[in-house]
Amino acid sequence: MAPTLFSKHLPDEAATAAFATQVAPLLSAGDVLLLEGEIGAGKSAFARALIRARLGRMEDVPSPTFTLVQIYEAPDGDIWHCDLYRLTHPDEALELGLEEAFETAICLIEWPDRLGAVAPSNALHLAFSALKDAHQITVSGSDHWAAKLRNLHV
Numbered sequence: 001m002a003p004t005l006f007s008k009h010l011p012d013e014a015a016t017a018a019f020a021t022q023v024a025p026l027l028s029a030g031d032v033l034l035l036e037g038e039i040g041a042g043k044s045a046f047a048r049a050l051i052r053a054r055l056g057r058m059e060d061v062p063s064p065t066f067t068l069v070q071i072y073e074a075p076d077g078d079i080w081h082c083d084l085y086r087l088t089h090p091d092e093a094l095e096l097g098l099e100e101a102f103e104t105a106i107c108l109i110e111w112p113d114r115l116g117a118v119a120p121s122n123a124l125h126l127a128f129s130a131l132k133d134a135h136q137i138t139v140s141g142s143d144h145w146a147a148k149l150r151n152l153h154v
Helices: 013-026 043-055 090-095 098-104 112-118 143-149
Strands: 004-010 032-036 069-072 079-083 106-110 124-130 135-140
Touching: 004 013, 004 143, 013 043, 013 135, 013 143, 032 043, 032 112, 043 069, 043 079, 043 106, 043 124, 079 098, 090 098, 090 112, 098 106, 098 112, 106 112
Parallel strands: 032 106, 032 124, 079 106
Antiparallel strands: 004 135, 069 079, 124 135
């Protein structure tokens, strides 16, 4: 597992959206974010806000729980939002075309444990935890990610 870069308290969905909006402009094609955490921990809220920030507009961003993948076309590259909860084997993720997307798109992967060894080693890990009245996010990644995220207000 990559080293922890920082943790952030997110008191409400607005704080989650604000954090996602800070992260969005720092991403580029080939960046993979692994969003970990139980149902209701804030993964989808983070992904929704990040996608809207990258697109620069209010966009309907449904959960990809049933479609598995939602792809958003942006001028500077596609954004793949994936929910792998229903997958039973890492090969199923490859059948979705994720291997190529990991190199050519920004990928937001909910339930990344379903990837097994297919998960990119250079991915940014965001572990969401639901607290009593808030959420907590722990961000882990390589030195590459530490440099990329160093100017975030955390």
